[in-house]
Amino acid sequence: MSKENWINEKCKEIEQQRKHAPQTMYRNIEEITGKRTFLSTGCIKAMNGYIIIDKEKILERWAEYIRELFKDDRKDHNIMKNNFAGLPIMKEEVETAIKKMKHGKATGPDNISVELIEALEDFGIGKVTDLLNEIYDTGQIPTDLSKSIFIALPKKPGATDVNYTEQSVS
Known part of the structure; x- marks a missing residue:
């Protein structure tokens, strides 16, 4: 089979996998394009510039960085005003938003x-x-809805400085 035929077959597979097997689809795209994912070096720099290799210390550094990045000095920022005058949220609005x-x-x-x-x-x-x-x-936001999960994504392979990464928020 020629390379062109192989690529065409892979492209057809990718089109079929788009909705039903996205992880396999991305693997196939990487196979065709020759792009490889790079793993982290397993270390980052502390604020003082020293390299940290201990997992616990790395997690502490990330927590420190995220706290500083999203520092909020507002008072009572978790309390919303009660809604005494507004109309209730309609089921149709929620359905549209979910879609x-x-x-x-x-x-x-x-x-x-x-x-x-x-x-x-x-x-x-x-x-x-x-x-x-x-x-x-009520103006009360459940604790679970005020939590975020951050995943650090290095912008370049082997990045050790937390300032040179992108944060993905879920």
Whole structure:
């Protein structure tokens, strides 16, 4: 089989895998393009410039960096005003918002994906609507909804400085 035929076959496979097997699709794309993923070096620099190789210390450094990056000096920033005058959130609005969300994304701390809410159909949309209206009416945001997960993605292979990475938020 010629290289051109092989590439054409791989492209057809990729098109079929787009919706049903995205991880396999990305592997096939990397195989065709020759791009390889690079692993981290397993070390980063401390604020003083010294290299850290201990996993616990690395995690502490990342936590320190994220806290500084997203420092919030506002007072009472977790408290919303009560909604005494506004209209309640309608089920149709929630359904429209859920339909616009991207599929295949990582879940948050609650492990609830968009696909799960969609699979629950009317029941799931009703529960989400009830939760949003409760938040809207009381001004109290559940702790789980105020948590974020950060994944550091090096911009270049072997990056050791936390300032030279992108943060992906889920």
